[in-house]
Amino acid sequence: MINKSEYILKSIIKTYLEEQNPIGSMLLQDNLNVPASTIRVYFKRLDLEGYICKLHASGGRIPTQKAMQQYWQNYFSKQKEITLKNTYTLLNINKDYELFAMLIDNFDYELKEVLNINEQFILLNFNAMQAILDYSEDRFNFFSQFLNLNLASIKIILNKLALNYELKQINKMQNDGIYYLCGEKKFANIVKLNSFNSILNSNLLDYFNNDLVFSELFLPENMGVSLDCFYLNKKCKLILAGSIYTNYEEVLNSLKEAM
Known part of the structure; x- marks a missing residue:
């Protein structure tokens, strides 16, 4: 069962993803129906634990990279295969959320x-x-x-x-198994390597031994995720990469609504 500290942290993260502004105790008080004085106690605890931080002395809090990594690890661990009928939605996601997207064969093949x-x-x-x-x-x-x-x-x-x-x-x-690619400039700005020519191809899939990749490949506050995807009657991988503060819940919902 989720405890109150985890509940408030999750609320901070979800509100921040929607608002993209520091979150104050009064805003959470209205959203959660919890006294602002109680929320401030948990703010202090979460701050000490490294899950939230203040940008300014009198401002609200934002979730840290540590908090966001845990949040997305939990969120994407529950995701099932998605279906894509076309690539127009990926282009829209690239424009609306400034995301890199690659749709690629999953290469789950054996040497016959x-x-x-x-x-x-x-x-x-x-x-x-x-x-x-x-x-x-x-x-x-x-x-x-x-x-x-x-x-x-x-x-x-x-x-x-x-x-x-x-x-x-x-x-x-x-x-030959890359079906779609967009957002190359975004990828160039967030990847660790000085030159990304060697991985902006099918080699990129080799970095995703786990579904989520953070500092192994990307600069701080950025991430990549590999999703199981069904496209053109084939099992594929959809790789998305961008800011760790992007609302990937909205992104996935928009993909599912376009089915």
């Missing part, structure tokens, strides 16, 4: 065949997608041992062995 094409090429058959490599006997034997292994595991092995050519060819195959 390793074919020797006239000792000139090697064809790696991952279900509905194929990667083509220059032939060598060692390379053919190397990949033959990975039959029925999933694509993600194979890429981990290639990364560990620094087999850059093989990775490049597989990434080239995966780039």
Whole structure:
């Protein structure tokens, strides 16, 4: 059962996401029907615990990055697969919420065949997608041992062995699985790396071992989320990235309403 401190913190966060202004005790008093004096006691406690902070001496409070990370981790852990009929809604989200969006195949594939094409090429058959490599006997034997292994595991092995050519060819195959992309400028402003060319493609999916990514990839007060999505009769991933203070509840509701 949620305690009063958690209840007030959640109310601060939800109100801040709607108002985008510091939250005072009087506003919460009206919203929660709790005396302002009681709310101020919890303000002090939450401030000491690092969940809220004051921007100005006499101003209201805003949730900290710590609070927002916990809030979104809890929120997105309960989300189910969403369905997209078209990409117009993603363009609207990019404009309305200043979000980066990428709709991409989830690449949940296994290596089904390793074919020797006239000792000139090697064809790696991952279900509905194929990667083509220059032939060598060692390379053919190397990949033959990975039959029925999933694509993600194979890429981990290639990364560990620094087999850059093989990775490049597989990434080239995966780039064909990007169905939509918008908000590249936004992404450039919030990503940690000086150059984002190496990840503004199918490689971006490799950073989302967990559904949510914070400081591992993004600058402070920013985040990315990977959502299970169904598009064009395919299981996909929808990656959204932007400010940690964006109202992602509204974003997801707008996607669901467009179904």
